[in-house]
Amino acid sequence: MISARVHYACLALFELAMRADDTTPVAVREITDKHNIPGPFLVQILRPLRAAGWVQSVRGSHGGYRLSVDPSQITLLDIAEAMGCQDRNSHLSETPTKSAIALQHAWDEANEASRAVLSGLRLSDMVERCHHGEATMFYI
Amino acid sequence: MISARVHYACLALFELAMRADDTTPVAVREITDKHNIPGPFLVQILRPLRAAGWVQSVRGSHGGYRLSVDPSQITLLDIAEAMGCQDRNSHLSETPTKSAIALQHAWDEANEASRAVLSGLRLSDMVERCHHGEATMFYI
């Protein structure tokens, strides 16, 4: 359900958010090293993030990336959707039966439930969680 | 998130559940015709359903399938899991960072939310929904 792209994108954004007070840009290399993200893969993941206006890139020597929005403005759902993953969640034909429609509603409900969770988690929340340790924050 | 296999499996089980009072088995052909399921594909979908003990097969002429459990005993989550879909939901390496752990918790939460929806929908509920029409049952 969650692709590696989305996961890596989130890790990169966390990293940028955590270093947002420092004005010097963060090199791709620093992120891939710290989070074990396969080298040039992150580059193509950062593209949609830049297209979404969430990060800025600085070219040339000492270049890198910088967060360009407030971390409380982005949710995990936003990130997941920006990465343009394929959803094969519609199974309705042109002439769906009652069963198929009822079933599709069920899938939609389930999907909506997980989207609700992700849309409730902002980038700022996640950064806070990382700083406070994870022991007491999950109640599942 | 929901594969065609799971969708088809549910449709087949709906059909069997709706005709459970009739004791004559339902031929695969009848199900594929009614629900536009590609021919021999349903056959291999019925296999895990039989393995789970939810359907019985009758061989030979006038054979077919019959539901062998109470429809209130099976949930959509049960069906989805019985179809053995791949989950690529764990993104943790051997030495995960705090960020990766916090993020994985978020994915798990989202996943759990949708599982909760599916585990709340029993086969009997779905059959009822099909019979009553779908207008008033969803509140999203």
Place this chain on the structure above:
DNA sequence: ACAAACATGATCTACTTAGTCAAGTATGGT
């Protein structure tokens, strides 16, 4: 000029899903 670092587009491989096929086995009707 040179090196560091981002930009872009093409490409490759492995895996999963969806769907098909063929040969075999069991059962009921004639």
Place this chain on the structure above:
DNA sequence: ACCATACTTGACTAAGTAGATCATGTTTGT
């Protein structure tokens, strides 16, 4: 006994996606 019907099993193919890599170009600081 024979035959049509219908399930059983396992192998197989096709297409699409995710994950990852590479080569080449461009920008900027020293």
